[in-house]
Amino acid sequence: MVHGLDPVETGWGRASAADGPADRVIGAINRFIVIVSSIALVLAGFVLTYSVIVRYFLKISTDWQDEMSVFLIVGAVFMSAAAIQAQRGHIGIEAIVGLLPKRVNHVRIVLVDLASLVFCAYFAWKSVTLLHEAIVEDYHSSSTWGPPLWIPYSLMAAGMILLSIQLLLQVVAGLRGRDTGA
Secondary structure, three states: OOOOOOHHHHOOOOOOOOOOHHHHHHHHHHHHHHHHHHHHHHHHHHHHHHHHHHHHHHOOOOOOHHHHHHHHHHHHHHHHHHHHHHOOOOOOOOOOOOOOOHHHHHHHHHHHHHHHHHHHHHHHHHHHHHHHHHHHOOOEOOOOOOOEOHHHHHHHHHHHHHHHHHHHHHHHHHHOOOOOOO
């Protein structure tokens, strides 16, 4: 058993000589988003801790903290999805990787990336239509705080668009025969 940092934890999207301009741009965006998403998760933790302390000790209602935490966490998850995909840090089943010949495994990776791209592109499209509807219809949360719903929908749409772009870059790289990172 090895106890150390793996490449996902140590090599956040460093550009290689084989990377094209699109890979470098999305890599820079991913690095920035990982930092912002990490801050959002820490802020969510502070908001929830504040809520518990204020409710328990001061008996003050905090109507806003649940939604604020959900917005921060949803934003962090959706926005950082492309960065995680770029590092192949998603959950994957590795049981058959060692059993397949290298070429067959490469085809499997490209097909999985292609299927993921189709799903994520559809999800991105639906997220954009949901965002548009929230803006046009001026949707707000039904809570007493009532924040506009375009905020989480915009984070969801942007995250899914970035994830779709990342998957497209991986499919193109795989079709060109470049190492797909798995």
